[in-house]
Every structure is written in structure tokens, then in C-alpha cells.
Amino acid sequence: MQPDETTTHAPRIPSDAERRVTPNFITDIIDEDIESGRVSSVVTRFPPEPNGYLHIGHAKAVCLDFGVAQDYGGVTFLRYDDTNPAAEDPEFARAIEKDLRWLGFEWIELRHASDYFEQLYAYATTLIERGLAYVDSLNEDEIREYRGTVTEPGRPSPYRERSVQENLDLFRRMRAGEFSPGQVVLRAKIDLAATNMKMRDPILYRIVEAKHWRTGHEWPIYPMYDFAHPLSDAIEGVTHSLCTLEFDNNREVYDWLLDQLTEGPRPHQYEFARLNLDHTVMSKRKLARLVREGHVSSWDDPRMPTLSAMRRRGVTPEAIKDLTNRVGVSKANSRTSPTLLDYSIREDLNHRAKRVLAVLEPLRVELTDLPGEEVVMLDAAYWPHDVPREGSRPLPLTREIVIERGDFEEDAPKGFKRLAPGRAVRLRHGPVIRCDEVLKDAAGTVTGLRCSRVAESADEPVKVWATIHWVSATHGLPLEARLYQPLFTVPDPDGGDDDLTKYLNPEALVVKRGLIEPSVVTDPMDERYQFERLGYFWRDPVDGRGDALVFNRIVALKDGFAPAKTGPAKDDPAKSASKSAVDVAKTQRATPPAESGATPETTAATTALATEFGIGLAEAGVLSARSELETFFRATVAAGAPAGEAAGWVINEVARELKTGACADVMTPATVAELIGLVANGTLTARVAKELLTEIAKTGASPRELVAARGLERVSDAGAVAAAVSNVLRSHPDELASYRDGKASLRGFFVGQVMRALSGRADPAVVQSEVAKALDA
Known part of the structure; x- marks a missing residue:
């Protein structure tokens, strides 16, 4: 098999300052491969199945696949793993390409596994001709039963010893569409006693009755992922095939197929821990269910963890990339708190989001000393002093303004420092005002305030406890603000036996209607803002077009979501968990924070813990949370x-x-x-x-x-292991005879039997060595 000719630059090991991807064990491997001359270029691939939209979990793989290729002057293929026609759709392929370009990545060439169907069919035929694959007529349940268990070897299918000619004929007839789904499959003939269950004659081809979105009904048989993946990598000349940890056991099949069907330089698979984000799910199938059943409005509903949803919410690609680097690349599975994502978003938006004023729960205030028709134009800076940018806008102050209802308390509790009867506060960019009178309706509900400005001079400013935001009631523009919280009330909604929809957060979307200062109407649609003391916002690109001022909150200024403390519980379904999150959300969403710009304590703790102990940010995030x-x-x-x-x-x-x-x-x-x-x-x-x-x-x-x-000590003594090997060989004379007749795959069977005889305490390397000595003696 000759890989594609791919144009790449000569690889160069970048300095840490030049890297897009934070150094990790994979970049260490690539460094060694370049230094040793094992590779003359770096070629990676991103191989999504087009059966759903990309989500935040995919972002880590995307940034790693494309990022390391860029760092080393290499290239990346975008290859659709389109081997399951029943679940795939061109809509998803278009969405994937849009998401990748939004993240700032471009591929050397777009490929599909279906581009290689003829080649893959030919490789499968080669395996049959070499006696390394056979057509099996067992059904799915029977195959599972015959495969054995982790403690018992598999049994050969009654069809395992079909002749090469019969297998070739049956496979040709499978290709011709003569069989129904489940009637026959093509399996590799490897080792039914392998300790790795994946190696017990894995299925290579199955029959699928569905129209393929590219090839139509041309192919009634489709390769399994484990067959298409390594061979597609080899065809494209991939050097480093990067997968998440769930494919760790699949690597042995990957290597076996390449050993049988390729010569010369070949791809190598490396596994890393996936990005698991708390309070959401990372299964496209389960996300599709949320869309299908109407729990969310669409794949790009801003409550979703999809990249298209995050883009619509207003998250930037820079924030996504920053998150993936903060999480890092390791081999230890862990979960990441959403606070780390929120921190990356805030860090990015702090220097790009203009500060403006909006009020989401208006309480009307009359400034009695300001004439009714007078408009005082204040010069209001867009940027705080710690952001080195310039710019301002005129901000109208009128007799009638609105403030946040939560910024006033008639009977102010201890510690409350904002507006109360007889108390003064400063209006942001404006004067100090004092509350002189409280207006109420017949039911005793506060409906408005009468206030007056407090005279002050530049030389003698009035000292007050707090500054609050406000908007002119007559010049402000109506807005709809959509406030988003995590989609689920528990960190791991998919971790129990309960239906995950029980843990949907009813407060994941809260809609507020208020007023915003008029300056925003002249800004571009994609302008991002910090609504002071409320969070970062931008106009919804779907519902906020034209004159509709519909804003999505991208992220709050500091964490206000309190998750339920426990996950799915057998005797406590979602009711109490949901109530915990909802109650806290109700108390926090209406009251603006006293200060802005805070970073989450948990994130600071994460960084500090990682630095103190030299552990990864992912691990530190779990521990500090x-x-x-x-x-x-x-x-x-x-x-x-x-x-x-x-x-x-x-x-x-x-x-x-x-x-x-x-x-x-x-x-x-x-x-x-x-x-x-x-x-x-x-x-x-x-x-x-x-x-x-x-x-x-x-x-x-x-x-x-x-x-x-x-007596649980690890058995490393070669003599003790050799004695166990001898006993195992005596107990299995038929298998020993078959091995010595040329059935080399039985070596794994004997290794497994020795490990079982020693209760799993034996040093695997010693066992391998002693079994090899005994069998080859």
C-alpha cells in the first residue's frame, strides 16, 4: 500500500513559545520521531462521523489534530468516517466544516472513508485469500456468546474453517446484495483466546440496508470503524493517528491490520483522555434526542454544548482553544468544571468587549431636581483603566431613569450597601443620587423612587458605599436578555441509570426584558459587550437581527450557578437536585453583583494546585472543584x-x-x-x-x-512463573499441540491461563517471557 503524496514542510521541533499546543506526552513522541528520523513529515487527520454536530468535547481533538500538524509544519486531512449510512446526513458534514473554519483550521484535503470503499473491499479480499478472514453466519447474539468472557476464551464459530474459495464466494455475494442484515458478516481470523476481547475475531464488514448520502445504494456492505480507520490512515500517509482513550483496546486491531496489509512506514495510533465537561453530555446520540424531543430548540440552541451553539451564544474560538490548552493532554480520564470554560471566555472577552449599561429588572427612578425636558449628555468611557484601549460614547441622563430592582431595599439588611431610603449611591459615569421617597401601589409593592442629585465638586467628591448601573427611561431601548445556565443540574447527568432528562435544568434559560443604552444601535451585529455588573453579552445572530435587540449572555461576570451536590440517586430522583439549582438561580439571577470582573475562585485554585504539585490542570480542576x-x-x-x-x-x-x-x-x-x-x-x-x-x-x-x-504479592520470580506455565501446558495438551502445529495465535491463550492461575498477581512481562521460553523449547 502506497500512501498519498502529501506536500509538507520539513518538520521542525518548535520552541515552547511557538507552540499552539501546550507540550504533552504526544508532542514528546513527535519530538522523538523527528529527532530519530522515524518521520520525514507530520501528517494527522480529524475523522468525525457526520451523524451530528461537533461539541466541546470534539474541540480538544480538533485543536490537537490540527494544532500539532501546524506546530511541526505538517498537514491535516479532514476525513468523514461515513461507514454508517443509517445515521449520517450531509447537513452534519456542512456543520462540521463550518465549525472547523470558525475555529480557524483548514485541512489539506477533504476525504471520506467512502472514497476508499473499493480499496477497502480489495484489502478484505486479500485477508480472505491469506486465510486471515472468513464469512460468519452466526447472528449477533451468537457471535457475542462464542466470543467468551474476560475470564474464559472464545469458541470458534462453526463457520470459522470455511475454505478460502467459499469465503471469497460468500463475500462476493455479500457485495452483490444477496444477504440481509445480520445474516452474514466478515470477521478477521485472529485469536479467540486473546486477553484483549477486541482481538477475538473482530467483525470487519456487515450488511446495512440504507441509502448512503454519497454513494446511494451502490454498496450493501460497509466496513467497520476498526477496519476502515487504520487502512484509511495508511492510504493518506498519516504519521500520528490521535484517538481518545476509549480506542485504547482497538489499537491492537489497528496494528494487526497494518501488519498484514502494509509495508514500509506506517501510521501509529496514540490515545489521550477526552474532554468531559460537567453538567452536560458528550454523546451526539443523546444530544440528538434532546433536539428531537424538543428539550432544546435546535443543535445551535445556546444551552447545548455544540460548537455551533457556543458560536451562537457568543463564545469566541480563541476561548475554546484556550480551554483545550488549559485542560491539557494526558492519559488520565477526568471531568472538567464549566468554571474553567467560563474563565477562558472571560479572559478573552475582557480585552475585546466594550462596557455599556443595561438594566434587566427595571425599577423606575425620578430625579426630581432635573427639569423634565433636559438631557445631560455624559461622556462615558468604554473601557476600564486596566484595559489599554480608548473610546467613549455619549450617555444620556434624563429626569426618568431605571435601575435594577435588586439595587434597592426599603428595609436594607445588614451589609447591603446600595440604594435605600435616605441613602446615596453613585450612578455609573454620573452623579451621586439620594433616595428621598418610595412609591408603592395599593398592594404595597414598590413601583418607583423619587431621588435627587447630591451636589459635589471635583475637589470635594461625595463618598458613597456603592456605584450602580442605570439607563435613561426615555432614551433607553427595549431589549430581551437571555440568561443561560448549565443544561443539567448535576455534574454527571449520564452517570446513573436514570433517564438523563430528569436532570434537565429548568433554569438553563431565563428571559429578561429591560432597557439598554442607545449607543449599541450603531455598532456591528457581532459586537460583544460587557453589560456592567451583569455579564458579557452579544446580539443573538438568529433572533437579534434587524431592529430586534435580543442579547445572549455569553458568560456571567462570576459564577452564580450552584449545582446539585449529588448526581443521579436511586432513591432521590431529580426533584430535589433540580430544586437546589433552581432556588439558587432564583436568588442570584435578579441581584447584580456588587463588583465586576471577578474570576472564579475554583479556577484560581485549579491553577494554584496544578503549580504547587506539578499535576495537570484537568486533574487539578477535578480536585479543586x-x-x-x-x-x-x-x-x-x-x-x-x-x-x-x-x-x-x-x-x-x-x-x-x-x-x-x-x-x-x-x-x-x-x-x-x-x-x-x-x-x-x-x-x-x-x-x-x-x-x-x-x-x-x-x-x-x-x-x-x-x-x-x-499472599497477594506480585509474582515476579521467574521460577514460580515457570512452574505455573508448566502446569498450564500440561492442562491443555490439545492447545499445545495446535500451537506447535503452527497456530501461533494461541500464545495469548496460554498467557491468559497463566495470569488466571496466579490470580492476576504475576508480572505480565515475566509471564510473557516464560510462556515464550516454554512454547518455543
């Missing part, structure tokens, strides 16, 4: 565990045990540190250690005592 986990982590490190290992254990293992009711007084940080140490020094395998943690969480037992009492 949950105080009990951060406390446990710090204590575990203090007890002697390396910070990196401690972070992984606390996030993945300790958190799980705490969630199931474990008490930190029983499962102590010192105990976890001891367990980590036993893995690090080779006493325990990671699998056994994790099993012990579950018991320790319940009993508080000492790890060392459990290991000693149960």
Missing part, C-alpha cells in the same frame, strides 16, 4: 505518595469509594499512600491494589497486613 477530594489528595501526598499517582488514585478510585458510602476515617489518606507505594515498588499489581481498596474502604485494614495474610 471538590474540597473533600483536594483535602484527601493533599493528605495522601503528605503521607508519602507521589503527587501524580496520588491525583489519579484519588480522582478515579477514592472518589468512587466515597461515592458508594466509604468513610474517610476508615479509608485514610495514609492507607491509600501505602497502597500506592506497594504498587510502585512492585509488591502489588494495580488490579489487585484496586480490589484491595474496596475492602479497605469498608474495614480500614492495613494494606501490608492484607498482602501478607493472603
